[in-house]
Amino acid sequence: MKSSDTQMELVRRYLGGEATLEEARRLESMLAVDAQLRRDYLAYARVEAGLSSKVRPKLVKTASPARWFSWRPLTAAAAGIVFGMFCTSMLFAYVAPTFGKVMTLLQDSFESGPAPEVTGLPREIGKWSGDFTEVVGEQLGVKPPNGKKMLRFLRADYEGKVKPEGSYFSEVYRLVDVRAYRREFGDGGAVAQLSAVFDAFAFPSGESFDCSVSLHALDAETALALRENPNANITRESLAMACSNRARLDRDPKTWQPVSAELRLPPHTDFLLLHLSAVNSRSSQRRITFDGHYLDDVRLTLGRRAPLP
Numbered sequence: 001m002k003s004s005d006t007q008m009e010l011v012r013r014y015l016g017g018e019a020t021l022e023e024a025r026r027l028e029s030m031l032a033v034d035a036q037l038r039r040d041y042l043a044y045a046r047v048e049a050g051l052s053s054k055v056r057p058k059l060v061k062t063a064s065p066a067r068w069f070s071w072r073p074l075t076a077a078a079a080g081i082v083f084g085m086f087c088t089s090m091l092f093a094y095v096a097p098t099f100g101k102v103m104t105l106l107q108d109s110f111e112s113g114p115a116p117e118v119t120g121l122p123r124e125i126g127k128w129s130g131d132f133t134e135v136v137g138e139q140l141g142v143k144p145p146n147g148k149k150m151l152r153f154l155r156a157d158y159e160g161k162v163k164p165e166g167s168y169f170s171e172v173y174r175l176v177d178v179r180a181y182r183r184e185f186g187d188g189g190a191v192a193q194l195s196a197v198f199d200a201f202a203f204p205s206g207e208s209f210d211c212s213v214s215l216h217a218l219d220a221e222t223a224l225a226l227r228e229n230p231n232a233n234i235t236r237e238s239l240a241m242a243c244s245n246r247a248r249l250d251r252d253p254k255t256w257q258p259v260s261a262e263l264r265l266p267p268h269t270d271f272l273l274l275h276l277s278a279v280n281s282r283s284s285q286r287r288i289t290f291d292g293h294y295l296d297d298v299r300l301t302l303g304r305r306a307p308l309p
Contacts, residue, residue: 003040102303120158122175123227130172140201140292141253150296153278168286171277185265195260200249201292210281214243215263216273223271239266
């Protein structure tokens, strides 16, 4: 069943840069709960993107300060904005695909949306999953860097994990569909960056904790198979991957520590798997529980660089 004329008029106004802030928020709320509207939105956005690629309009500023956008999106911006609807943050920054510019595919500070599912590798696109975690407010001297919430790592296992004994990594994942952006990286000229910040309570001097992030480029077959095989070896199955160096967490709960990784995307990438973890790093301390370790401000961006020769 197609979306109503009223809904599609709101989509048209939004993609045309005519929506007010109130209308944009109303559309965000509808997209979050209406799968058919999301499909119709993306279909309409692709048409708009195709038309704009032929016309190539320049940036046009509007006179009214009440408009949510002060310019009409450029080629493929409309198709890209839909990713912001699947994130818990509405923020989506798009610029033309020229070198040095970036678009934000995901920005999440855990302010809204459900807590991560406790399933290990993700079974659904666009949702957090992983080991036992919870979304919390300020606690144990740790305050969210932005907003009022953050993600707390609890355990290094998930529901139904085979042989959880000996686990000491607490991990979360998210699967992001990037097929709508294929023209941005089909020539091998795009780089994805995953960044986040980590913190911990003032733990004893005899303990040690690390944190890290990694990005995995997957084809559609591999990505969709994850829901059937929670024990899949994602490193072996990836088209390409990039991992940050492990960052050692300090003992000051007031300092959040940034970590990031960059990955040049293979042309046949369909999905990106985000992987973020906290680690009981000392061999003498490798236990399955975590006392007070946190994650926030997860951001995934896509930018362009000169293709490799």
